[in-house]
Amino acid sequence: MTGEALFPGPHFSRVNGDLHLGGVKLxxxxxxxxxxxxxxxxxxxxxxxRHLAKELHAxxxxxxxxxxxxxxxxxxxxxxxxxxxxxMDVVSGGxxxxxxxxxxxxxxxxxxxxxxxxxxxxxxxxxxxxxxxxESPHEVDLLIASLGQAGKKARVALRINPDVDGKTHExxxxxxxxxxxxxxxxxxxxVARKILQHPCLILSGVSSHIGSQIFDLQxxxxxxxxxxxxxxxLLELGAPIDHIDMGGGLGVAHRPGELDNAPTFKAWxxxxxxxxxxxxxxxxxxxxxxIVADSGVLLTRVIExxxxxxxxxxxxxxxxxxxxxxxxxxxxxxxxxVARETTDNDQRYDVVGPxxxxxxxxxxxxxxxxxxxxxxLAILTSGAxxxxxxxxxxxxxxxxxxxxxxxxxxxxRKQETLSSLWELERF
Ligand SMILES: Cc1ncc(COP(=O)(O)O)c(C=O)c1O
Numbered sequence: 001m002t003g004e005a006l007f008p009g010p011h012f013s014r015v016n017g018d019l020h021l022g023g024v025k026l027x028x029x030x031x032x033x034x035x036x037x038x039x040x041x042x043x044x045x046x047x048x049x050r051h052l053a054k055e056l057h058a059x060x061x062x063x064x065x066x067x068x069x070x071x072x073x074x075x076x077x078x079x080x081x082x083x084x085x086x087x088m089d090v091v092s093g094g095x096x097x098x099x100x101x102x103x104x105x106x107x108x109x110x111x112x113x114x115x116x117x118x119x120x121x122x123x124x125x126x127x128x129x130x131x132x133x134x135e136s137p138h139e140v141d142l143l144i145a146s147l148g149q150a151g152k153k154a155r156v157a158l159r160i161n162p163d164v165d166g167k168t169h170e171x172x173x174x175x176x177x178x179x180x181x182x183x184x185x186x187x188x189x190x191v192a193r194k195i196l197q198h199p200c201l202i203l204s205g206v207s208s209h210i211g212s213q214i215f216d217l218q219x220x221x222x223x224x225x226x227x228x229x230x231x232x233x234l235l236e237l238g239a240p241i242d243h244i245d246m247g248g249g250l251g252v253a254h255r256p257g258e259l260d261n262a263p264t265f266k267a268w269x270x271x272x273x274x275x276x277x278x279x280x281x282x283x284x285x286x287x288x289x290x291i292v293a294d295s296g297v298l299l300t301r302v303i304e305x306x307x308x309x310x311x312x313x314x315x316x317x318x319x320x321x322x323x324x325x326x327x328x329x330x331x332x333x334x335x336x337x338v339a340r341e342t343t344d345n346d347q348r349y350d351v352v353g354p355x356x357x358x359x360x361x362x363x364x365x366x367x368x369x370x371x372x373x374x375x376x377l378a379i380l381t382s383g384a385x386x387x388x389x390x391x392x393x394x395x396x397x398x399x400x401x402x403x404x405x406x407x408x409x410x411x412x413r414k415q416e417t418l419s420s421l422w423e424l425e426r427f
Contacts, residue, residue, distance in 0.1 A: 007256040007334060008294040008381055011044040019338045019378055021297060022404035026338045029402060029409065030376040035301040036318035036399040038387050040072070040412075042080050043405055044295040045383075049084040052287060055269040062282035066110045068248050069095045071288025071384040072296070074401055076412040078102045081291070087130065089248070089286035093120040100127065110245065112159070112209070112286065114180055122146045124154075131155045133207045133245065135182055137191050140201070147200040156195060157205030157245055158234075160188045162226035166211030166219050166249065169329050175210025175223055182208065185230055192234055203239040205284070206231045208275075209247025212289060217263050217271040220246065224275030231277040245284035246272040252293045254332050254381050265290070289384040296383020298323050298399075299338070300362070302375040303354070312349050314371050319353015319360040321396045323382055324389040327359035335362065338376045340369040351377065355394050387413075392421055 006012040006019075013020045018027060022041035029039055049065070056063040066087040069078065073095065078088065079102050088099045091113030099109055106127040114135050116124075121139065124132060125146040134140060134156050147154055161182030164175040174181045183191060195201045210223045224246065231241050253262040263271075268290075273283055300318035307313075325331035335351055336342065347370060351363035362379055371377075390398045397416035402409055 007259070008253060009044070011041045011295065012380075014341060017340055019336055023407040024404050024409055026297065026299060026378055027376055030299045030301065030338065033400055033402060033411070034415070035299050035376065036322045037299040038296060038382070038399055038401040039299060040077065040292070040296045040383055040401070040403050042077070042295070042403045045077065045292050046080055046084050048291045048295070049081050049086050052265045052269075052285070052291065053085055055265045056283060056285065059269060059273050059276075059283045060280060062243070063284065064282065065285045065287055065291075066245075067291060068286050068288030069098060070388055072292045072386075073098055073388050074412050075102045076403055076410070077292065078104065080403075082108065089288075093117070093123045096120070096123055096127065096129070106130065110284070110286065112207070116142070118142050118146075125150050125152060128152075129154070131157055131205060133157045133159045134191065134195075135159045137187070137194070140191055140194060144198055144200060153200045153202060155202045155204045157207045157243070158183060158188050158192055158195075158203070158230075159207040159209070160185055160227060160230050162208055162210065162223040164210050164219055164223045164226065166214045167216045168211045168213050168249075168251070169331075171329055172212040173210075174212075175208065175219070185226070188230065189233065192237065192239065196237060196239060203234065203241065205241060205243040205245055206234065207245035207247065207284075209286065210249060212249050213251045214249045215251040215261060215263060217267055220249075220268065220271040221274050224272055227275040228277050231275075231281075235277060241277065241281065243282040243284050244275045244277070245286065246275055248286040248288050248290070250287060250290040252289055252381065252384075255334060291384075293381050293384035296381070296386060298379040298382040298386060300377050300379065302371050302373055302377065304373050305349070305371050312347060314349040314351045314368070314377070316351055316353060316362065316377060318362065318379070318399070319355040320357060321353070321355055321391050321393050322399055323362060323379060323386050324391070325385060326361055326363075327357070328389075333362065333382060334380045335366050335368060336378045336380060337369050337371070338378050342367050342369060346370075355396070392416075395421055397421065
């Protein structure tokens, strides 16, 4: 196959005008499987995972990435990432069960997340989670109680809140003191002393996660400084700290113009390794977006084109129920027609979905070749926080998901049936 490489990367190309992902013509997939439809290039996902693992191994052999399951939780995706050597970073009992259903060993799971419940902690203890990232004194009490009943020990890391501004969208900025995340260093030290008194708890790490879609690497260095100072204090207290977990958060380009500024895995690892108190301390990361975002597209079909007073609306069959990010974070996603290239002379459209909310939009003032009913559009860079944030609002069935691997296509999730949406309801 020939064709010029496109944004966001060489896994996309156009052949005779037709948009291809991983060597597969996207209009054929829309025709065969219907729309809305999520499609992921698993070769791309695997190569991103391998790339980051290589950078981490250059720090030391025990350094490792744990994929943030919340970004893309389809079992097939988790299986592919685990087979590339990634552990899993989960934030709920549901995500633990998902990983176990994939066949992932609980030892390969880090349990992060604010407000873990008693049941979730007991589940984590029962299955033998690799490390609990502690975010509150209450979690320690729950963990001690659960371990006591089970007669087990657990490895824990303390998530500190470094009071660092990740310089990202306010709704995904998690490192400031005013947010609910982590423990401030003073409280963290009190919790650490308590942990050190309990023989069933092994204080093996310090963690931090300052937000998502971050481009400014200095923010990771600033957080890393706080983490390292805290880890050194713990080491002085005799804590067996063997790893630092600097979370996820690396930003990805959503526009061609951002590609040159988007930080590389190497630059990220160089920035976060400043958090290590010793050369042989393992560096853990919890990337989600940077592994999977650019591998995925959401395909949607134009239902009709409607002229407003000052705008043209492309009304499409996907909306905030399939891709919430524009409604939630004003997130930009580049949109391509699957059969025609965008040119400078194109018209501009607001690409909007069918849900009865003004915020149900996918693109604003987006240049697209003259659209008509039935045309298929690809919403790019939708591989992360797309399907996992999808909802059934307006009693809409969630879309199917496909994986492309070595140019062949696999259905990895069927579209939901409508009747399954009220299956649990009772008169
Ligand atoms: C604790 C934790 N780790 C990792 C991540 C993944 O972040 P990202 O997808 O930006 O890499 C998140 C996402 O918010 C998170 O809350």
